[in-house]
Amino acid sequence: MLDAAWIIPALxxxxxxxxxxxxxxxxxGGAFLGIGAVAAALGxxxxxxxxxxxxxxxxATEHGLGTLAVFGKGLLGAEAEHAAVKxxxxxxTWWESGPWVLxxxxxxxxxxxxxxxxxxxxxxxxxxxxxxxMHGDERYTYFYAALSLFTxxxxxxxxxxxTLQLLVGWELVGLCSFMLIGHWWEEKPNTNAAIKAFLxxxxxxxxxxxxxxxxxxxxxxxxxxxxxxxxxxxxAALSGRVGETLLTVTAxxxxxxxxxxxxxxxxxxxLPDAMAGPTPVSALIHAATMVVAGVYLGARxxxxxxxxxxxxxxxxxxxxxxxxxxIVIGALLxxxxxxxxxxxxxxxxxxxxYMVMGLGVGAWVGAVFHLFTHAFFKALxxxxxxxxxxxxxxxxxxxRKDMGGLRHHMPVxxxxxxxxxAALAGIFPLAGFWSKDDILATAGQSGYExxxxxxxxxxxxxASYMTRCVYxxxxxxxxxxxxxxESPPAITGPLVVLAALSVVAGFANAAAFGIEKFVEYVEPTxxxxxxxxxxxxxxLAVISVGLALASIGVAAYLWFQRxxxxxxxxLTRRSxxxxxxxxxxxxxxxLDALYEDGIVAxxxxxxxxxxxxxxxxxxxxxxxxxxxxxxxxxxxxxxxVDQGAVDAALNGLADETGALGGLLRRLxxxxxxxxxxxxxxGVVLLGAGLVLIRI
Amino acid sequence: xxxxxxxxxxxxxxxxxxxxxxxxxxGVLVLMSIELMLNAVTLNLVAFSAQxxxxxxxxxxxxxxxxxxxxxxxxxxxxxxxxxxxxTPDLDAVDQLKG
Numbered sequence: 069m070l071d072a073a074w075i076i077p078a079l080x081x082x083x084x085x086x087x088x089x090x091x092x093x094x095x096x097g098g099a100f101l102g103i104g105a106v107a108a109a110l111g112x113x114x115x116x117x118x119x120x121x122x123x124x125x126x127x128a129t130e131h132g133l134g135t136l137a138v139f140g141k142g143l144l145g146a147e148a149e150h151a152a153v154k155x156x157x158x159x160x161t162w163w164e165s166g167p168w169v170l171x172x173x174x175x176x177x178x179x180x181x182x183x184x185x186x187x188x189x190x191x192x193x194x195x196x197x198x199x200x201x202m203h204g205d206e207r208y209t210y211f212y213a214a215l216s217l218f219t220x221x222x223x224x225x226x227x228x229x230x231t232l233q234l235l236v237g238w239e240l241v242g243l244c245s246f247m248l249i250g251h252w253w254e255e256k257p258n259t260n261a262a263i264k265a266f267l268x269x270x271x272x273x274x275x276x277x278x279x280x281x282x283x284x285x286x287x288x289x290x291x292x293x294x295x296x297x298x299x300x301x302x303x304a305a306l307s308g309r310v311g312e313t314l315l316t317v318t319a320x321x322x323x324x325x326x327x328x329x330x331x332x333x334x335x336x337x338x339l340p341d342a343m344a345g346p347t348p349v350s351a352l353i354h355a356a357t358m359v360v361a362g363v364y365l366g367a368r369x370x371x372x373x374x375x376x377x378x379x380x381x382x383x384x385x386x387x388x389x390x391x392x393x394x395i396v397i398g399a400l401l402x403x404x405x406x407x408x409x410x411x412x413x414x415x416x417x418x419x420x421x422y423m424v425m426g427l428g429v430g431a432w433v434g435a436v437f438h439l440f441t442h443a444f445f446k447a448l449x450x451x452x453x454x455x456x457x458x459x460x461x462x463x464x465x466x467x468r469k470d471m472g473g474l475r476h477h478m479p480v481x482x483x484x485x486x487x488x489x490a491a492l493a494g495i496f497p498l499a500g501f502w503s504k505d506d507i508l509a510t511a512g513q514s515g516y517e518x519x520x521x522x523x524x525x526x527x528x529x530x531a532s533y534m535t536r537c538v539y540x541x542x543x544x545x546x547x548x549x550x551x552x553x554e555s556p557p558a559i560t561g562p563l564v565v566l567a568a569l570s571v572v573a574g575f576a577n578a579a580a581f582g583i584e585k586f587v588e589y590v591e592p593t594x595x596x597x598x599x600x601x602x603x604x605x606x607x608l609a610v611i612s613v614g615l616a617l618a619s620i621g622v623a624a625y626l627w628f629q630r631x632x633x634x635x636x637x638x639l640t641r642r643s644x645x646x647x648x649x650x651x652x653x654x655x656x657x658x659l660d661a662l663y664e665d666g667i668v669a670x671x672x673x674x675x676x677x678x679x680x681x682x683x684x685x686x687x688x689x690x691x692x693x694x695x696x697x698x699x700x701x702x703x704x705x706x707x708x709v710d711q712g713a714v715d716a717a718l719n720g721l722a723d724e725t726g727a728l729g730g731l732l733r734r735l736x737x738x739x740x741x742x743x744x745x746x747x748x749x750g751v752v753l754l755g756a757g758l759v760l761i762r763i
Numbered sequence: 764x765x766x767x768x769x770x771x772x773x774x775x776x777x778x779x780x781x782x783x784x785x786x787x788x789x790g791v792l793v794l795m796s797i798e799l800m801l802n803a804v805t806l807n808l809v810a811f812s813a814q815x816x817x818x819x820x821x822x823x824x825x826x827x828x829x830x831x832x833x834x835x836x837x838x839x840x841x842x843x844x845x846x847x848x849x850x851t852p853d854l855d856a857v858d859q860l861k862g
Contacts, residue, residue, distance in 0.1 A: 736860070736861060737858065737861060738857070738858035738859060738860040738861030739854075739855060739857070739858050739861075740793075740854045740855075740857060741785060741786075741788070741854060741855065744784050744785055744793075745785055748781055748784070748785060
């Protein structure tokens with residue numbers, strides 16, 4: 069399966085075509101085509117994982133034997149450093165012109181197979197979940213076709229052999245995101261959200277496009293041959309033959325792409341609006357897979373960032389800074405949301421900030437591991453929110469008006485949501501703890517102490533806003549008007565599966581127990597910088613979990629005590645600074661206002677006024693003067709030139725033409741043999757002329 | 764075989780075809796004569812192709828054959844319609860476009 073990885077994206081692509089063509093005629097609206105294709109893709113991905121693990125193990129054994137033979141010592145050396153395992157690369161030429169060769173193919177290594185499993189697992193779960201959630205939707209078949217297309221595009225992006233192919237997948241997932249956010253396009257806000265998401269990510273894509281071209285330039289500078297290959301790009305970045313400026317500019321352009329796609333500050337504003345789409349879409353695209361495409365890009369061509377931003381040297385770099393800012397602003401915004409999906413959306417932004425910051429501080433393994441664990445528990449939380457709106461709150465997502473006290477009515481949803489929240493808050497020993505701790509430990513041990521502190525602050529904020537969210541949804545008294553009940557098995561089943569994964573996924577790289585599967589199997593060993601593998605820091609772990617638990621405790625105490633903020637009740641009414649802060653947060657830091665009123669209207673307004681003034685004064689004046697002048701000239705011309713000269717000439721010409729035409733019409737006999745004769749005569753004349761000229 | 768023989772044969776075919784086109788009045792026969800001329804050209808192409816050891820001529824010949832088939836299809840349809848409208852295959856009767 070490592071060699072035939074192209075099958076994995078091809079399966080959902082085939083189901084996309086099949087659903088489009090036959091979906092409506094099949095029973096179940098074609099949903100089972102999609103489920104079957106994604107399940108097959110999941111099977112293929114798991115096969116790829118097994119084969120990759122074997123490949124790494126075999127290489128390690130050989131490496132160990134080699135060390136043994138050369139040094140005659142034990143296997144100690146082999147344990148310390150990994151054997152180099154080349155990624156499995158297959159590509160065919162797609163387009164060729166002179167020295168420009170564009171290829172398309174698959175690049176499979178540990179990171180790829182890990183992403184393949186994440187994407188196919190979440191996609192399968194969402195496919196199953198949607199059979200119940202989207203039941204009776206008028207565009208049910210279309211929805212499944214779009215899900216299949218999305219899965220295929222995401223898998224294409226993951227297995228991409230070169231950065232250009234990655235860009236193709238990247239744009240395709242953006243298109244699917246647009247289609248699915250606007251799934252219920254009859255309502256204007258939904259289409260607005262879709263357009264906003266598309267245009268905002270496109271802003272970042274400009275950077276990505278330039279960055280991709282620059283990767284090709286980098287490779288040419290290093291090797292003399294133009295190529296977009298990921299392996300070639302990574303080797304070029306580490307070769308030392310690429311100019312420092314070029315590296316930095318490439319890294320900055322690619323970072324802009326990451327900022328747009330992965331909802332980083334300041335282009336994060338589209339992600340909360342994207343919640344207008346159906347909830348399974350939010351879980352699949354806007355929590356677990358598409359939004360981490362940016363992080364995946366960062367991890368995929370990590371040497372470019374490593375060299376371009378000089379990550380090894382510590383201090384501050386743009387990537388870590390963007391991530392750190394995003395962690396805090398996302399988490400703060402989650403406090404003032406009343407829509408449960410928006411809480412989760414801002415939480416996603418904040419957690420993506422962890423991943424980007426992780427890449428920025430050199431915690432490659434931590435960032436990728438966090439991507440892995442976050443996919444499970446955040447998809448779980450979104451699907452949980454969907455379950456609540458489906459069966460508990462009458463299709464509303466408003467925690468204040470339509471929820472509360474749901475834990476008795478929806479026990480499965482409640483417990484799985486609680487597990488997801490605890491995993492998100494980083495409670496030992498759930499998945500989020502291990503990955504967050506990995507990032508923080510690396511930051512602390514590689515000269516990025518400031519970012520470690522930001523990360524801990526983020527963890528505290530995360531724990532308390534999730535407490536607020538769980539409290540408002542599941543505790544207190546029911547405030548809605550429906551009859552809440554538990555969701556059907558097609559919805560609770562996926563929740564249970566994801567809850568189980570959220571519990572166990574962290575043990576894939578549980579540093580405290582000496583399990584480091586991500587370091588062993590996922591981290592590349594060819595064309596990759598020496599990233600730090602942190603020692604497990606008990607103090608740090610205790611501090612972060614302790615602070616998270618404490619903030620859960622405080623938040624829970626405040627809400628359980630009075631259903632209000634206790635001593636903070638009415639704080640926004642009594643205190644001007646608190647009110648200002650609340651208003652500032654409710655207005656999302658005025659970023660949307662800045663983009664829409666500031667930038668768009670700022671350009672549109674004055675530009676329109678200036679254009680109007682120019683129109684009235686300058687152009688109108690010119691037009692009027694020209695008009696009057698023309699009228700005068702016209703009258704004069706009519707009298708002398710037109711009537712006097714031109715008409716006489718034209719009449720004469722017409723008469724002559726008529727006479728000549730009368731002569732020529734005799735040639736038009738309308739009889740075919742005559743025409744044929746003329747043609748043959750013409751050919752003979754031409755031939756004769758040719759012969760004469762030659763001689 | 765020397766090239767000349769082919770060229771002479773082709774020239775004869777072409778001349779016969781040209782005569783047919785000019786002298787015949789029946790539309791079907793005119794079409795057949797055009798086919799003769801086309802075949803003469805095709806023969807030339809193949810002959811030169813073999814002589815110069817250049818495959819392009821044969822490729823052209825294949826094209827000519829294909830297009831000739833299409834041309835006959837259209838031509839016969841026209842003749843058929845003319846016959847239906849005028850009740851005669853005689854091309855001299857077709858002079859509606861007289862100027």
